[in-house]
Amino acid sequence: MRDTLSLLFYLMRLRVRTRLEFRAALLITWLAQAFGYAGIFASIWLILTRFGTIGGWTWPQMAFLLGFHTLGYALGACFTLVQLRRMEDIVLGGEFDTLLVRPLNPWAYLVFSGFNIEYGGHIALGAGLVAWAWPQLSIAWTTDTCLLLAGGLVSAALITASMITIIAACALVLGRARYLFGIYFDFWELSRYPASIFAAPFQVALLSIIPLGYMAYVPVAVLLGRPVPYLGAFAEIAALSAGPLSAVAAFFFWRFCLKRYQGGGG
Amino acid sequence: MTAIIRAEHVAKIFRQQVRRSGMLGPLKDFVMPVTRPVNAVDGISFDIEPGEAVGYLGPNGAGKSTMIKMLTGILAPSAGTVSVLGRNPQAQRVLNARQIGVVFGQRTQLWWELPLIESFELHRRMYRVPASVYQRNRADLVEMMELSAFIERPVRHLSLGQRMRAEIAMALMHDPKILFLDEPTIGLDVVAKDVVRKFLSRINRERGTTIILTTHDLQDIEEICPRLIMVDDGKLLFDGTIAALRVTFGARRRLTLEFAQDPGHVELDRAEPAGGEGVQRLFLLPDDQRPLLHILSALKAGADLRDVRLHEPGIEEIIRTHYQSKVSA
Numbered sequence: 001m002r003d004t005l006s007l008l009f010y011l012m013r014l015r016v017r018t019r020l021e022f023r024a025a026l027l028i029t030w031l032a033q034a035f036g037y038a039g040i041f042a043s044i045w046l047i048l049t050r051f052g053t054i055g056g057w058t059w060p061q062m063a064f065l066l067g068f069h070t071l072g073y074a075l076g077a078c079f080t081l082v083q084l085r086r087m088e089d090i091v092l093g094g095e096f097d098t099l100l101v102r103p104l105n106p107w108a109y110l111v112f113s114g115f116n117i118e119y120g121g122h123i124a125l126g127a128g129l130v131a132w133a134w135p136q137l138s139i140a141w142t143t144d145t146c147l148l149l150a151g152g153l154v155s156a157a158l159i160t161a162s163m164i165t166i167i168a169a170c171a172l173v174l175g176r177a178r179y180l181f182g183i184y185f186d187f188w189e190l191s192r193y194p195a196s197i198f199a200a201p202f203q204v205a206l207l208s209i210i211p212l213g214y215m216a217y218v219p220v221a222v223l224l225g226r227p228v229p230y231l232g233a234f235a236e237i238a239a240l241s242a243g244p245l246s247a248v249a250a251f252f253f254w255r256f257c258l259k260r261y262q263g264g265g266g
Numbered sequence: 267m268t269a270i271i272r273a274e275h276v277a278k279i280f281r282q283q284v285r286r287s288g289m290l291g292p293l294k295d296f297v298m299p300v301t302r303p304v305n306a307v308d309g310i311s312f313d314i315e316p317g318e319a320v321g322y323l324g325p326n327g328a329g330k331s332t333m334i335k336m337l338t339g340i341l342a343p344s345a346g347t348v349s350v351l352g353r354n355p356q357a358q359r360v361l362n363a364r365q366i367g368v369v370f371g372q373r374t375q376l377w378w379e380l381p382l383i384e385s386f387e388l389h390r391r392m393y394r395v396p397a398s399v400y401q402r403n404r405a406d407l408v409e410m411m412e413l414s415a416f417i418e419r420p421v422r423h424l425s426l427g428q429r430m431r432a433e434i435a436m437a438l439m440h441d442p443k444i445l446f447l448d449e450p451t452i453g454l455d456v457v458a459k460d461v462v463r464k465f466l467s468r469i470n471r472e473r474g475t476t477i478i479l480t481t482h483d484l485q486d487i488e489e490i491c492p493r494l495i496m497v498d499d500g501k502l503l504f505d506g507t508i509a510a511l512r513v514t515f516g517a518r519r520r521l522t523l524e525f526a527q528d529p530g531h532v533e534l535d536r537a538e539p540a541g542g543e544g545v546q547r548l549f550l551l552p553d554d555q556r557p558l559l560h561i562l563s564a565l566k567a568g569a570d571l572r573d574v575r576l577h578e579p580g581i582e583e584i585i586r587t588h589y590q591s592k593v594s595a
Contacts, residue, residue: 007391014388018379098373100340103363104392262280263332263341 007104011112019117026118034121041066041129055197060136061224067129069192069216072156074122080161083114084168088178091171091264107165107254139223148236152219155243159215162246169250169257175264191215196229203229207238214242269313269349270444270476271337276346278307278332278500306332308500309346316443319470319477321487323585324497330480333497334448337478338368351443364393367437367475371449374429375436376421382432383417386439393440400439407435410465427458434462438469444476445469451483463489484585496585512579515588518550520577521561526570535564545572 019026044066048059057065083090090096090110099106130149139145167184171177187205191212195203206213207230219239221228228235281301286294307329314320324330335341336348339355339362348355355362369375376385390400408414411431416424424432430450437445447466451459467490470477479491487494487508494511496504504514521537525545532539536556537549551561558576565571579587 003391003394010388010391014377014380014384018377021379094370094373097335097340098368098370098375100359101338101363101366101368102375102392103360261341263335 004104004108008108008112011109012115015113015115016117026120029118030121030124032121033118034125037070037122037125041125055194056226057194060133061220063129064133064137064224065194065216065220066192067126067131067133068153068156068220069126070122071126071130072153072215073160073188074119074126075153075157076160077122077164078116078119079111079114080164080168082116082118083110084164085178085181087168087171088176091261092175094264096172096261096264106258111161137224145223148219148223148239151240152223155219155240156215158243158247159211162243162250163210163212165250166253169254172257172261187212191217193217194221207231211242211246214239218242268316270316270318270351271314271478272312272347272349273333273337274311274347274349276307276310276333276336276343276348277305278329278336278341279303279305279344305500307336307343307497310497310500310502311346312495312502312505314476314478316476317470317474318493319467319491320479320493320495321491322478322480322495322497323484323487324503328497329500330497331448334446334478334480338366338446339363364440365443367440367442367445369430369433369437369445369447369450371430371447371452374421374433376429376432378422379420381418381420382413382424385421385432386417386436389436389439395440399441403439403441407438410468411435411461427454427461430454430458430462431465434465438473438475441473442475444478447477447479447481449481450479451481451486459483459486466490511584515584518552519579521549521551521558522573522575522577523547523549523571524573524575526572529566529569532565532569534561537561551576
């Protein structure tokens with residue numbers, strides 16, 4: 001176990017080194033991504049300055065939600081998105097076969113060898129928004145709120161990694177999965193907003209089969225003391241357990257697909 | 267001796283979608299796809315002893331790569347069993363991976379952006395190679411494959427030949443008992459191919475590493491593998507030595523005789539005339555191991571023989587002839 005962990009950490013270090021070889025490109029990526037997100041958040045801020053609230057959520061509350069969402073997503077995506085989004089190329093090009101002849105779990109190899117520090121821009125922006133909004137919202141610094149903040153972020157990261165893993169695993173069986181990422185990101189964009197503003201079917205979807213509502217809306221609503229539809233008093237425990245449950249589902253789904261893998265190219 | 271690799275009645279069946287023609291074909295394919303079974307590997311059996319070097323040969327789509335994938339644990343057979351080092355390679359994939367080396371000619375396992383030595387170091391950690399063994403193997407392999415000039419260079423700056431040498435060296439860094447090579451000389455120039463072939467031959471001879479090689483380049487097999495397994499349409503066509511291949515496929519030596527002047531009718535015992543006129547005559551000789559001198563002794567006493575050339579059919583020629591005869595049939 002210790003050897004495996006040390007190997008995975010070494011893979012991450014190698015990956016970071018390769019990224020640091022191109023420092024200018026890395027800085028530009030950080031800035032571009034942070035500005036890209038900041039542009040979207042600015043448009044939401046403009047809407048709020050005109051209308052006051054979105055579904056009863058004020059700008060500081062929305063800023064907290066957006067920051068939490070960006071931070072949780074970045075923590076999960078930095079381990080998974082870039083490499084697993086390429087999964088159909090990895091499968092069809094035969095690269096996945098080369099992973100199966102190594103004495104290591106292929107998912108672990110992909111995830112840790114693809115650790116992406118280019119999410120630095122997301123993390124800075126997300127953490128900055130949370131840090132700015134927290135005092136504005138007068139959320140008390142208690143053990144409960146701190147645990148919910150940290151646990152909620154870990155849960156959000158796990159949801160992100162799990163959803164990306166599940167979609168990528170489809171490529172093992174279907175050969176193609178890129179279009180599923182398009183659908184995932186459509187729902188992911190919705191999950192930036194309070195789920196309560198959507199029609200009931202969307203709310204149910206975001207709180208069940210596509211659990212992106214737990215990425216930010218549920219934990220932030222609990223921290224803000226706002227009611228959460230359908231979950232009520234279970235919202236806090238649901239926010240914390242959604243990530244681990246998604247991870248378990250992703251683990252079994254990946255194994256299911258891996259068992260049915262029939263090779264790619266050649 | 268116990269077989270290090272055993273395949274018993276191995277079959278692999280894939281489902282392939284049948285494409286329908288006509289204007290509505292694609293729509294029908296989408297709504298009600300129809301699939302048919304394709305036997306990529308069809309009831310193949312063989313044993314490989316420790317220390318053997320075996321060429322696995324066949325045309326495109328013959329099932330070579332599928333068999334290699336089953337032996338390396340990438341795929342499971344649909345029927346039959348494969349055993350590598352006494353294990354089921356897919357069920358015990360990680361254990362199997364620790365004791366085999368795999369080189370894919372068209373897919374790199376090196377880290378593109380980093381110096382070559384970093385890929386070796388990663389390999390050491392991944393295969394848990396003790397430091398002393400790693401140092402010794404690395405020194406040996408770097409020297410044998412002449413890697414020292416570029417070991418500190420990022421892999422993306424290496425030529426294809428340099429990369430392939432590095433891939434093979436890396437695959438041997440953990441002292442694997444078996445080395446699987448899937449088209450290792452593809453795309454290499456003549457010099458690089460020669461280096462790779464000589465190296466593999468040496469590794470097989472000196473270290474006793476079992477080698478299984480698939481290739482399109484039959485010279486690879488002639489230089490590295492005394493034993494050849496030939497497959498076609500998923501079925502085993504031939505398993506034996508190259509000499510036995512010549513006998514099995516009826517390949518005959520070609521004898522060219524050149525005389526000082528037209529000798530008239532020339533007859534050689536058990537040799538089939540195969541053309542030529544005037545001073546030059548061609549014959550096909552049966553593979554009966556008779557010495558050339560014995561054959562030539564049948565010539566008339568006064569025949570003014572100037573030159574004799576004996577052409578041994580290469581493995582490529584034998585197999586090409588076989589496949590061409592199959593296509594024309």
